[in-house]
Amino acid sequence: MGIISHRSGEIDVLLQGNEAIARGALEAGVLFCAGYPGNPSSEIIETLIEASKELPIYVEWSVNEKVALEAATAASFSGCRALVSMKQNGVNVISDFLIHLTLSGIKGGLVLVTCDDPSGVSSINEEDARAFAPLAEIPLLEPSTPQEALDMTRWAFELSEQIGNVVMVRSLTRISHTRTNVKINDLPDFETTPRFDTNAPFHTFPVVEKHKKRQKKLDQAMEMFETSSFNRYKGPTEPELLIIGSGCARSYATEAVEILGLRERVGILHLGTTWPLPKDLATRHLRASERVLFAEDVDPFIENSVKALAADLGNELGTKEFFGKASGHIPSTGETSPALLLEVLGEIFHISWKNSFYREKIAALIGDATPPREFGFCPGCPHRGSYYAIKTALAWDDRDGFVSGDIGCYTLGIFPTGFSQVKSVHAMGSGLGLASGFGKLEKFGFDQPVVTVCGDSTFFHSGFPALVNAKFNDSDILLLILDNSATAMTGFQPHPGTGTNAIGDRVEPIDIEAVCRSLGVDVISADPYDTEETARIIYDLIKRTGPRVLVLRRKCALVQGREGGFPYKMRVDQERCKGEECGCGRYCTRIFRCPGLIWDEPVQKAKVDEVICVGCGICATVCPHSAIIREEK
Amino acid sequence: MMDPINIVITGVGGQGNVLASQILGRAALQQGFKTTIGETFGLSQRGGGVMSHIRLSEKNNYGPLIPPNMAHIIVGLEPLEALRVLPEYGNEDTLFVVNARPIYPLNVIAGDVKYPDPKWIRQILIESGKRVFWLEATQLALELGGPIMLNMIMLGALCALPGFPVGGNDIKNVLKDVFSQSKVKQNSKAVDVGGDLIQTHED
Structure with a gap:
């Protein structure tokens, strides 16, 4: 159990x-x-x-x-x-x-x-x-x-x-x-036996x-x-500074007070019930201190309600000095941290806490030698193939086309890992709604092709109404449903198209193609691993009008990895790879950018990283000299 | 022993960082520690860094983030990630347990930026802390059955550090709660392999 x-x-x-x-x-x-x-x-x-x-x-x-x-x-x-x-x-x-x-x-x-x-x-x-x-x-x-x-x-x-x-x-x-x-x-x-009382609607x-x-x-x-026990005060009766905090910021404040040795000088009102503000409790604590610091994440939520209370109390309360988002002590963007609370309390009490000598020494030693890790699709990810095909098709079309994106792993299409094809991302399903609008701009002279992408789970979540809208208003929308058979980004939860529900019961999967066809929308499917064929299909679809859907279907690489893995062992034939001399501009590593395909610095040629490569085989077609070899395992 | 003991485990998505931290946490709990593990993974499976903060105390459950420069031990599942957290969490007394094999960021693969020489990373860590255990752990993981064995090797190494209050056997005792029966033996072996790496390590 x-x-x-x-x-x-x-x-x-x-x-x-x-x-x-x-x-x-x-x-x-x-x-x-x-x-x-x-x-x-x-x-x-x-x-x-x-x-x-x-x-x-x-x-x-x-x-x-x-x-x-x-x-x-x-x-x-x-x-x-x-x-x-x-x-x-x-x-x-x-x-x-x-x-x-x-x-x-x-x-x-x-x-x-x-x-x-x-x-x-x-x-x-x-x-x-x-x-x-x-x-x-x-x-x-x-x-x-x-x-x-x-x-x-x-x-x-x-x-x-x-x-x-x-x-x-x-x-x-x-x-x-x-x-x-x-x-x-x-x-x-x-x-409990559920019962709806029809006398109490x-x-x-x-x-x-x-x-x-x-x-x-x-x-x-x-x-x-x-009187809730979720609100607790710890500190002296009349603290030099009262911290009112919630969430993690409260625990960071507690530790910062300890580290700075301020336990006798600072009190912390740990607020667990933050709306509505318990006014009597807050008033009692406000009376006991002249200075108040608000520790909370993102918005000045507690800060504003306490300040409103202080304004209502007016002269009765007297003048207080408030430290928080409005005063600029606690940023209203980004998460709070122990460092932030140490910084703010250190400033208010003039205590130096940082191991500056060490930090400066290390900073000087390292310089800018730590390259950031940019986001990338996993090795074997079908989205890499999908975006590669989209990029190829939009380049053939040559009218400055772009992708209207949505929420999921494929959001990373805004980055080089998706060849930076995605030019807008907002809410779930919004990529389709935007596309249905772009698809009506032609009469004003708009001639850029727009491809919208959406995952299978996102389609069911809120993409569907926008597709209906496109059909209803006869919009020129080209929707690519990137169906990887899972809600991959959040941990592979099932959705209406997968054939099982949350508790693992077999349910009839909802067929995305059938749903689209029932709307009277043209729909075909293709394999994102076959980038050449998929690019040709997309290029052809771009030139057509009205609502049309292409389903690009391949299992999420992480799911495939668990369910038996991939068929190929990849290697680079370094005899065939011409390196920087090739004229391809290191296309495989600079453009294709799969973490499994790396640059062998000593010999200046491409190489497969056997620890990372899963053997999906998509990259075999990107080398002009066919130096990337795909062998059956 | 310090209280709390602050440990950073850092690496790249897919290296099994979160699972290793959770196993360490379970073992520590069984030793009577108040344990807090803060997990930062975000978009980790999509190539980003993953960092866990583990805080063991006999008195309190501490917050999920270690305050600046207060890590006693930094475990790097990947050398660049160990270097990355050094300025924020390291100090003169920090112990480093680092897997020597790089995983190259995409911008390095693309040739936009250079990956620092791992030998140089090792040297920086030596100059920055108390001691560095530089381990060829990926190679051993491959020999044990695949790169995924790395996290248990590194956890075995961490628990073999002199004075560390959770031992390799404590870890092995909780593996059966986490892994299916068929995987327990292999992962137990990995914990032992990690322990041996520390015992036989030459600076």
């Missing part, structure tokens, strides 16, 4: 933050869990999927985040506890439903977990999803450790049921992807009354927050 499904608790186990969130939900007796994969949140649902093999709960990967919340809400409306999890981008996707749901209210505890990604470690933004808590007028909890992530998630269900509304829990990459000792507790019996009418009610629920939450 997995530790996550362990019935009896009171034991110390090593859990990742996301596993702790999952365990917290199980300890609360969650019955229905849904989400859409996205780092750093994916492991929550993955962990619950594992638990569902031993516990009577239901877990699904939904087609997108909004549907996930809607599905989970059905369970809540029927009196069951439900959890929905996503990365910060997903909160944008659910927002329309969320704003209305929070007006109607809920029944069984409904917890929304967002895992924010400051610095965009694995994201294309670093949005602070906390902004949705005030917008939707729902309570917000912010854990600072995996233990708190567990405890808060468990309590969030109780809070949700007590006030009758959704409760939001905000994790961060550094919590979701941190493993620590976590004390787990007993699991309950999971005994859920809707938003009358709007103003429901709006008032939503705000009352928030007041109720604030009252509970005033």
Whole structure:
């Protein structure tokens, strides 16, 4: 039995933050869990999927985040506890439903977990999803450790049921992807029979009354927050500086205070319940210190609500000196770190802490000798072949064509690894919507060919409506669906096209080609490993009009690697490779850029790195002298 | 022994960094340590660097990131990545356990930038810390069955450092919780091979 499904608790186990969130939900007796994969949140649902093999709960990967919340809400409306999890981008996707749901209210505890990604470690933004808590007028909890992530998630269900509304829990990459000792507790019996009470419908009418009610629920939450054990103060009664912190920034602040020897001078108010701000608690602490530092990731969220409180208190509180995002002490971009908190506290208290001598010595020794690692597709990745074919076709066409991109591994098409073919990337499915617009610009004289790419999972998530739009409005859209049979970037989760669902049941796969054909859209498929043939097909499709779809199908190389690997052993015949003299300009290593194909410095010729190369064989065709040899294993 | 003990394990996506850290964490937990592992992987499978911060303490669970220049041990699964983290996390007393074999970044393969001479990297590390264990671990991994064995060799090496509180046997005890039965033996062997590398290392 997995530790996550362990019935009896009171034991110390090593859990990742996301596993702790999952365990917290199980300890609360969650019955229905849904989400859409996205780092750093994916492991929550993955962990619950594992638990569902031993516990009577239901877990699904939904087609997108909004549907996930809607599905989970059905369970809540029927009196069951439900959890929905996503990365910060997903909160944008659910927002329309969320704003209305929070007006109607809920029944069984409904917890929304967002895992924010400051610095965009694995994201294309670093949005602070906390902004949705005030917008939707729902309570917000912010854990600072995996233990708190567990405890808060468990309590969030109780809070949700007590006030009758959704409760939001905000994790961060550094919590979701941190493993620590976590004390787990007993699991309950999971005994709820769902029943929808037809005498108590859920809707938003009358709007103003429901709006008032939503705000009352928030007041109720604030009252509970005033005495919540998730808010803790550590430090002297009247500190020279009060730090109000949440999330990881709070733990960095704690360590920085220790390192700088400021324990007797600085107090830390660790705020776990950050919206609505518990005003009495905050007021008491504001009174005790003249100077306040806010430690939080991304937006000045706590900072703004505390400052608003201070403004309301006015003369009663007196003048305070605030350090935070507005003062420029804590940046409102990028993630916080121990170094940042040391820097800020060092500056405020005039303490020098840096081992500057060492850092300068090392900097002088190393100079600029550490080349950065640019992003690259994995060896064997079908996207390399797809973009190579697109690049070739657009070059033949020669009208300055480009790719309208989307979200997935293939986003890396903006970089040299995808031959820099992708010229726009925004939200899930947006590449298709943009393409449907580009496809209507011809009447104004627009003559650049546009290719839009989209992964299989992204197509189902939100690409489909844009394709319908293109058909409806007869737009000249050329969609390449890069079907690698997985939601690869986030860890190979299944989707409607793969033939299995989250819990491993065989389900009839939804055939992408059949879906396209049913719309009356022309669709063909090709093999991205066969770059020459695929380039010819794309070139031909570019010249046609109306909506058309090409499915480029090959398994993700990492999946293929697990399922038996690749057929070839690659080598470079260094007799045939002409090196720099060739005139190809080192095409194989400078342009094709596969990590498995390297430059042999001593002999100045290409070479296969046998530790990296997987043997996909795509590169065999790129050498003008056929020096790259593909042999059957 | 310092408290907390701060260890950086750094490498490139696909080298098994996160799994090695997790195994070390499990073994440390069984030894009664408060363990924190911060994992930075992001787009790691797509060629980027991967770094784990492991913090072992008898008293507290520390935060997920090691403060500047406070790493006691830096484990480099790849030499350039060990060099990269040196200015931010190293100090005069840092021990380095480094696999000697480079994985070339794409911009190096393309000839846009140079990969520093590994001998020079070794020399810089020697001048920057307390001691450097420079290991031909990839070669041994290939002999053991493939490059994926590297992480367990390096973990075995880390746990064989003099005074390190988690031993190779402690690691081997948790392998069965992580690997399928067919892989336990091979990975146990890798841990031993790593330990031998430290025992027989000549500076």
